[in-house]
Amino acid sequence: MDGPYSSGPSTGAAFQPLVDALLVGDHKRAAAVAQHLVEQGCSRERIVTEGLEHAMGLLDEKCTVESFNLLEIMLVGRAVSAVVRVLYPGGYAPTEGRATFVIATLEGDVHDLGKNIVRMVLAGKGFRVVDLGRDCPVGDLVSAAQHEGAAAVLVSGLISPVVSQVRKLRPALRACGLAHVPVVAGGAALKQLRPEALDVDYVAENAFDGAHYLERHVLGTPGS
Amino acid sequence: MNSLERILRATRLEPVDRTPLVPQLFGHAAITAGLSLRDYLHDGEALAHAQVLERERYRTDAVFAFLDFGVEAEALGAPLSFRADRYPDVVGCVLRAEDDPSRLRLPDPAAAGRMPVCLQALRAMRRRLGDDALVAGAVAGPMTTSAQLYGIENALYLAIDDPPRLAAALDFATRLAIAYGLAQLDAGAHAVIVFEPAASPAVVPPAFFREFVAPRLARVLGGLRDGGAAFTWLNIAGPTAGILDAYARIGADVATFDYYLSAAEACHLLPQTCLAGNLRSLDFLDAAPGVVEHQARELVVAFEGRSGFLLSSGCEIPPEAAAESIAAMAAALSVE
Numbered sequence: 360m361d362g363p364y365s366s367g368p369s370t371g372a373a374f375q376p377l378v379d380a381l382l383v384g385d386h387k388r389a390a391a392v393a394q395h396l397v398e399q400g401c402s403r404e405r406i407v408t409e410g411l412e413h414a415m416g417l418l419d420e421k422c423t424v425e426s427f428n429l430l431e432i433m434l435v436g437r438a439v440s441a442v443v444r445v446l447y448p449g450g451y452a453p454t455e456g457r458a459t460f461v462i463a464t465l466e467g468d469v470h471d472l473g474k475n476i477v478r479m480v481l482a483g484k485g486f487r488v489v490d491l492g493r494d495c496p497v498g499d500l501v502s503a504a505q506h507e508g509a510a511a512v513l514v515s516g517l518i519s520p521v522v523s524q525v526r527k528l529r530p531a532l533r534a535c536g537l538a539h540v541p542v543v544a545g546g547a548a549l550k551q552l553r554p555e556a557l558d559v560d561y562v563a564e565n566a567f568d569g570a571h572y573l574e575r576h577v578l579g580t581p582g583s
Numbered sequence: 584m585n586s587l588e589r590i591l592r593a594t595r596l597e598p599v600d601r602t603p604l605v606p607q608l609f610g611h612a613a614i615t616a617g618l619s620l621r622d623y624l625h626d627g628e629a630l631a632h633a634q635v636l637e638r639e640r641y642r643t644d645a646v647f648a649f650l651d652f653g654v655e656a657e658a659l660g661a662p663l664s665f666r667a668d669r670y671p672d673v674v675g676c677v678l679r680a681e682d683d684p685s686r687l688r689l690p691d692p693a694a695a696g697r698m699p700v701c702l703q704a705l706r707a708m709r710r711r712l713g714d715d716a717l718v719a720g721a722v723a724g725p726m727t728t729s730a731q732l733y734g735i736e737n738a739l740y741l742a743i744d745d746p747p748r749l750a751a752a753l754d755f756a757t758r759l760a761i762a763y764g765l766a767q768l769d770a771g772a773h774a775v776i777v778f779e780p781a782a783s784p785a786v787v788p789p790a791f792f793r794e795f796v797a798p799r800l801a802r803v804l805g806g807l808r809d810g811g812a813a814f815t816w817l818n819i820a821g822p823t824a825g826i827l828d829a830y831a832r833i834g835a836d837v838a839t840f841d842y843y844l845s846a847a848e849a850c851h852l853l854p855q856t857c858l859a860g861n862l863r864s865l866d867f868l869d870a871a872p873g874v875v876e877h878q879a880r881e882l883v884v885a886f887e888g889r890s891g892f893l894l895s896s897g898c899e900i901p902p903e904a905a906a907e908s909i910a911a912m913a914a915a916l917s918v919e
């Protein structure tokens with residue numbers, strides 16, 4: 360039936376139902392539509408680029424620093440995660456995705472809402488994100504960066520005691536031969552400080568701002 | 584005018600001899616007293632001792648029996664992980680997304696988890712201070728407790744997936760906050776601060792706050808007032824410009840505002856409510872003491888002629904904050 364899915368050039372319209380389901384945050388419908396697309400023979404890569412990334416681009420345009428509806432983003436994020444689970448039941452493999460990032464909330468900090476949103480936004484943009492959760496020691500983050508071949512290390516910090524831990528990241532990366540791996544920080548406590556004060560490459564205002572930085576400066580591709 | 588009288592007058596927007604000094608010094612008192620945070624959070628006598636010491640050291644007008652945001656969930660069976668020098672983490676949820684909150688029973692504040700630590704601290708502080716200074720208790724608001732019971736993401740998703748279930752959780756948490764707060768008043772608290780970080784506009788949109796949270800907060804504050812609280816106090820951190828005006832309707836006599844709002848904006852939104860704020864917590868770590876003193880001084884000036892102001896921080900002053908910075912805030916008042 361839906362020929363365009365299985366072969367030949369497809370129109371963006373074929374992905375509209377997926378984009379719509381994603382943007383209204385209907386995770387069940389998004390997963391079902393993605394499943395249907397897979398069954399029609401549509402490649403996972405195209406579902407990611409024309410479905411997920413497209414929807415994320417639209418959400419991104421809507422979300423400015425002034426108008427940032429967390430709940431809406433979380434719902435889209437949940438729908439994105441549901442689609443990624445359909446496409447990659449075991450998660451993106453290291454060779455899949457546009458690049459790999461490792462992310463964590465550092466030791467002693469339980470705030471993980473922001474981190475989870477960053478993970479979902481980046482997954483929606485086709486990146487593989489290894490999430491080390493919350494309360495993560497600096498050493499674990501650095502060794503994950505090493506094992507996973509991370510293109511960047513991301514840290515989220517909402518309480519002040521994590522500031523000193525963030526400052527330890529770069530020296531720890533350097534000690535493992537990862538001096539070239541950029542560090543991006545975000546979250547209520549860290550974004551009150553400048554990158555130099557934290558010894559990181561960039562301090563993101565929000566998840567999309569961070570994603571833009573990663574797209575432009577880490578991967579050298581223009582942000583959407 | 585003693586410390587308690589000064590604060591009470593400020594809560595009624597009456598003239599005071601000087602601006603009350605009520606910084607949010609909680610775990611910081613443990614450090615001052617040479618205690619680990621873990622011990623401080625487990626021993627009411629030690630907590631009381633540290634709070635009294637902290638007040639003497641910085642000549643503040645209040646002491647607080649605030650422990651952490653794990654207390655309510657722990658009293659309902661949630662496992663917490665403690666570390667010597669950090670606030671605890673709720674490591675397992677009491678409710679899964681599909682669980683009905685009606686299976687929960689209200690805990691007995693005299694026996695459940697560390698609630699007795701708080702009550703013991705209040706008794707000890709009141710014994711030491713009598714009516715000289717404000718002895719404040721603390722409870723988590725309904726959204727914060729629900730977030731700790733379900734996990735914050737699941738709690739938020741429930742607002743969309745199953746609003747009646749979230750409403751049931753919030754109603755349960757409302758009853759819990761009242762019961763725990765009344766026990767604190769009974770133990771000697773003059774007032775009980777209601778902390779509701781999970782309903783901050785940093786997390787939920789103002790419309791969500793008005794629909795789900797505000798009516799329940801009104802019940803909590805009303806319950807505490809009926810239970811004999813000298814006044815009510817609502818404390819929500821973050822960018823609260825979109826919800827602050829609702830605090831008066833909710834019944835808050837004192838409203839905390841964070842550094843995201845200016846004093847003028849807060850006064851405009853709540854002309855008849857005592858305001859507490861709004862020094863930046865992180866400045867107590869990073870800024871020079873002179874900067875803190877200058878900002879504190881500017882705040883005092885901004886509220887001149889209004890009364891109805893408690894000099895404070897917009898949220899907790901971090902436990903590792905520098906003593907000089909806290910002293911600098913206090914110094915801003917001594918030159919008044």
Ligand code: B12
Nearest residue numbers: 469470471473515518519545546563565566569820821898
């Ligand atoms: C909700 C909340 C909680 C919840 C957290 C639930 C959870 N699982 O996350 C609960 C109630 C548990 C909680 C507990 C505590 N909290 Co709290 N909490 C908040 C609050 C109100 C909102 C935080 C939040 O979730 N925001 C929404 C998210 C989405 O925003 P975000 O994290 O900033 O993320 C966005 C961006 O910053 C960005 N981002 C974030 N990280 C990253 C990373 C990268 C790489 C990038 C690119 C982008 C990025 O993307 C996100 C989306 O755009 C803030 C107030 C505030 N102004 O932030 C206080 C706040 C963070 N908490 C604070 C404190 C003090 C605590 C406690 C220590 C209190 C206590 N005494 O027990 C405990 C923490 C215990 C611990 N060990 O950590 C202080 C921190 C002050 C400080 N300087 O240290 C704050 C600032 C205010 C306050 N008065 O409470 N809290």
